[in-house]
């Protein structure tokens with residue numbers, strides 16, 4: 411595959427780790443990264459080490475040193491907590507970090523996303539590394555790329571089932587624009603959805619797909635505040651709107667109430683609709699749940715995908731796929747996101763446009 415230039419929208423945990431993982435992959439050149447404060451752009455390739463060092467140096471209360479969770483309110487929330495309004499205003503809120511502009515390669519911007527769109531001709535792929543607090547936030551960002559004449563790859567790591575339909579509604583707009591959009595390309599949905607699609611191949615009928623994940627996030631807590639907030643929205647007492655308005659202190663209190671271990675059942679994760687649109691099973695036959703432990707780095711449970719079905723010769727069985735407990739969430743989200751990005755670039759260069767899910771594509775490596 412020829413060299414691929416890519417941009418990352420969002421420099422929270424997912425965005426920064428994507429940049430880092432890309433350094434270990436052939437043929438990928440990160441050329442732009444932005445958050446609500448500004449944009450770093452270099453078409454010869456960003457200096458990822460400098461950018462990571464500068465942005466991670468922004469953490470007021472670093473992880474792991476005293477075993478406590480930090481108090482910095484704006485780590486992983488860049489671009490998305492206000493639905494992008496701050497991205498346009500460029501106004502820095504009280505108590506916020508400088509974000510990407512702490513890097514010598516970055517500069518403040520009134521509208522960082524637009525700057526990326528304006529340089530879209532030189533960007534093969536865009537990774538939307540943004541927690542999607544408002545359901546239509548990622549679709550609205552996609553609209554901006556369509557309107558700005560972008561023709562290339564877009565990959566997101568969104569979670570919620572209902573967003574897939576919003577992207578599907580835009581399928582013909584993506585096709586007309588020449589955009590290949592891969593939705594739900596993180597771990598779940600994403601990697602684990604794809605694993606379910608492979609595990610289903612033994613069967614002619616799939617009865618159930620059960621995804622059960624374990625994440626230990628002590629030292630990764632600061633980096634993944636956005637993800638933790640998204641997860642809290644899945645607890646029965648909360649929803650996307652209430653979780654979005656929680657202060658960091660309130661989030662700390664919820665975590666403390668659960669002794670640092672939060673269990674999630676029946677999460678609205680798009681693995682269900684993505685497996686249905688790939689023809690594997692009905693959405694209602696898919697469950698997603700898991701355990702998040704923010705007091706330990708070890709996974710509290712082994713991440714497992716169980717696919718139960720019937721074979722052509724009448725046997726019923728369950729195929730399972732497990733992730734090793736030693737692999738981190740960062741590895742299992744960002745590796746696949748880059749893998750799907752690579753495949754999407756090949757599809758885009760071959761003239762295949764529209765919306766794709768992780769059960770329909772085999773990620774590149």
Ligand code: IKT
Nearest residue numbers: 596597598623713733738739742
């Ligand atoms: C995600 O980011 O894809 C979802 C998160 C769970 C990740 C599972 C990783 C499993 C592993 O590393 O073993 C969570 C729902 N936010």
